[in-house]
Amino acid sequence: MGHRKNSQPRRGSLAYLPRGRAKSFEARIRTWPEVNSEEPKLLAHVGFKAGCIQVVSIDDREKTPNHGKQLVSLGTVLVTPPITVLGIRGYSNSTTGLHAEFDVYSEDIPKYIAKHISLKNKEGALEKAEKMLGRIKEIFALVAVSPNVIGIEQKKPYIFEAAIKGGDIQKQFNYVKELLGKEVKIDQVFELGGSVDVAAITKGKGWQGVIQRYGAKKKQHKSRKTVRELGSLGPISPQNVMYTVPRAGQMGLHQRVEYDKRILIMNNTDDKKLEINPEGGYKHFGLVKGDYIVLKGSVPGTYKRMVKLRSQVRNVPPKITKPNILEIVV
DSSP: OOOOSSOOBSSOSSTTOSOOOOSOSSOOOOOOOOOOOSSOEEOEEEEEEEEEEEEEEEOOOTTSTTTTSEEEEEEEEEEOOOEEEEEEEEEEEETTEEEEEEEEEOSOOOHHHHTTOOOOOOTTHHHHHHHTGGGOOEEEEEEEEOGGGGTOSOOSOEEEEEEEESSOHHHHHHHHHHHTTOEEOGGGTOOTTOEEEEEEEOOEEEEEOHHHHHOBOOOOTTSSSOSSSOSOSSOSSSOOOOTTSOOOEEEEOOEEEEEEEEEEEEEETTOTTSOOOOTTOBTTTBOOOSEEEEEESOOSSOTTOEEEEEEOOSSOOSSOOOOEEEEEEO
């Protein structure tokens, strides 16, 4: 039996280079969908991963063999506390990209957030911002969420930008202005049965070898000094290793975005008709309290990790249908 001198990885090795550790546990969203509507809309919310369940539903996907039949799907439970709108940020377009022109903050920031951050308006900030709207290209809402609200030990809130799309700049500015200092719940942003994109930091697995990290093939028994290494790193000349060659290194703790996760359930734990908590709570998380959603399929990251939810960019359906849930198994 011949030996493959240069073992190539089975899975795509170049799609996510460089595979370094994420700089923060908070994922960044760099792309936002366009909204063909005259009414402004907030395009992001946030959740914290609690655990997984099984959802029994009727398959409503047309033109599939299982259409109309029972379907058992994996569901990921995300606790979705309300986000608080702290301020407005306006961006203008310059030769080097978007440039932040102004920040306007709310005067009524909740105490559990205000004691960890210091946001103060300059005198006449709101009036100055309104005069600058002529050269503003994009409006973002500055929102915050505190993990402490749902029982996670972290006290410092996460603060991030959420895009506002729809209508013109003046409408978008007025829309966020009305929300300043208020809480926005998950059902005000997304709809049951719709799909979202999720951005999160994956589970960290530390330093791993090339077999585990890239799925390269092991060498034949006793054919070389080592078995769990590549047969060759490249030619003798030129004396450099190409970036396309799989190497050992950091695995996990990377930022990843997954698309088109359907919202199967959107509810609150006050509704006793649907029990989402297993006996004793979820492992490594505990009991889910307050608003939550269940997404079809898996979600990147470990339990208690923050997951950013964004309005879907790809495959936007013309019509949203509510799923027919028969049973959940926790």
